Amino acid sequence: MGIETQSVDVALFDMVMSLSRALDLLHPAIGEHHLRVAYLCASIAEHAGFRSNEIQEIIIAGALHDIVAVCKPHSHSLLDRVLSRYDDDMADGECIHEHAEEGYHVLREFPPFAQAAAIIRFHHVDWNFGKGEFQGRLPIPLASHILRLADRLAVLPTDDCLILCQKDHIRQSIQAGTGSLFCPELVKIFEDISDKESFWLDLVSKHKEKILSHRFFGETSIRLRMDNLYGLAKVYARIIDYRSAYTASHSSRVASASELLADRLDLPASTVRLVGIAGYLHDIGKLAVPVALLDKPGKLTAEEMLLIRQHPYYTHQILSPVPGLETIGMWAAFHHERLDGAGYPFRPRQIPLEARIVAVADVFTAITEDRPYRKGMSKKDSLGILNKMVRDGALDGDIVSLLPAIYEDIHHAQELALA
Ligand SMILES: [Fe+2]
Ligand SMILES: [Fe+2]
Ligand SMILES: [Fe+2]
Known part of the structure; x- marks a missing residue:
């Protein structure tokens, strides 16, 4: 066996999470944003009937979705606003989609991330009463709309009171965006799964990474080959040097x-x-x-x-x-x-x-x-x-x-x- 195809026994999930954790260190406002979004994406996708490999892809997308925004120093004012408010409308001259497009280009160079990159590309596109199914003639994956919903949902909880006290208010805020910001079918799924207290407790749990790993990767976690690990290290290097x-x-x-x-x-x-x-x-x-x-x-x-x-x-x-x-x-x-x-x-x-x-x-x-x-x-x-x-x-x-x-x-x- 050539060294490139040798298995190095590093799991893709753990590699992604190591980078996601590093991203969450980057800016004080970020908190656990990437990890929370990954958890929300997985929960919604699971109930939307996604297959396990598709759920893994959307977890990767959630865990890395703002990779460019957090690594580019001048986008930190954008992050301050986008991470502290539900409404992500931009001031004149600023484009919320730029970091999504650039994230797509950085990540798609690593083949196992190609699908996650395609999801990230449209994560700020509104549902706009169905018009958001397409960008021009390009179909937008439903997973991007899940990420859109998860991303806005993740900024709503505050640290000053119990998550269960905030549940109803958060559900109302999401409901208010049905059809305009978010795909109604996805909001319906969110309403169904967010009725349970455990949904919210998992969201703020310190063990989200374990929850995600056990529930959605488990035994099937993709083992990296030497050439994949090398390719992934290269993507990381680009982000570090960015x-x-x-x-x-x-x-x-x-x-x-x-x-x-x-x-x-x-x-x-x-x-x-x-x-x-x-x-x-x-x-x-x-x-x-x-x-x-x-x-x-x-x-x-x-x-x-x-x-x-x-x-x-x-x-x-x-x-x-x-x-x-x-x-x-x-x-x-x-x-x-x-x-x-x-x-x-x-x-x-x-x-x-x-x-x-x-x-x-x-x-x-x-x-x-x-x-x-x-x-x-x-x-x-x-x-x-x-x-x-x-x-x-x-x-x-x-x-x-x-x-x-x-x-x-x-x-x-x-x-x-x-x-
Ligand atoms: Fe974003
Ligand atoms: Fe150094
Ligand atoms: Fe160095």
Whole structure:
């Protein structure tokens, strides 16, 4: 069996939820928005008679639907409004559909997300008394209207009183949008299922992820193959890099450099791929760091520096709960550790070779890539810095010593990966 079709025993559901959780960290107003929407979508779709694979697709759509809005810093004012109000009408000149269209384009590149992407594309289209069945001549999936309803429904509960005290009011608000905003058949389904207290208690439960996983994925959870996990890591990298104009291709470059180094160290082909995945994901914890800090021109204050330095900790927090990703999560999260123990944030006694590779690839990439405010360093200068870091006890000398011979190859591989 080729390594690409090898099963890596990571479940798609867990991978999606790890990203969904990371998205919910991004903005104070988000709370549990993605997770709640995923739960509501699944409950409505189940009662609308969707098949189990269709329910899985709509859960993925719900869990990732605002992915672009939360990752693009300038859309945060849009999110503030859309997440705090039931009514999602926009001010002049703003387009509520833009983030949905862009989300569709980002996610559909990963084939297992194609259907979820198509659902996300129309998640703000009104039912408009049946006109919302089409956009031009394009039929809009019913699942998009489920997502539309779930998305508006999810913003209604408030934290200041028991959910069961809010039930009637929320049901009335949704009822008021029947026909204009929401498909009447779906509102009817919502009314039927929301009669039960357990529907509401599940919605605010801390265990929604488990509820979703047991009820809708269970034994059938799609196991990823190596090429799928790799493709998914690439999508994640695009989302991580989306946030900062300064590091628009950093994660992808670190992945390419990590893979080439692992290959030259004669690691097995499957390990080379897994090290590449760790490279793609190493900065996923930056999703928990405010973008204003990531892009701050000029010097950071001591406190800001401490905040940024938390990101590998979050990388670990996001990846390690995914069964099957524990080791890759560790390689990724150790990329700021130093051999002399003076790195951060875990200061492990031993750093696995794969994590040392990602650490070298990260420094190499960071100092050689162009940023809007500076040019990348030359070969001579960058190798000078990397060798000094070896002498200082930070990086692994055996790995850094490979760089002079493959310097151009790494740049070539980095450009190829972006093409
Ligand atoms: Fe949205
Ligand atoms: Fe980092
Ligand atoms: Fe990095």
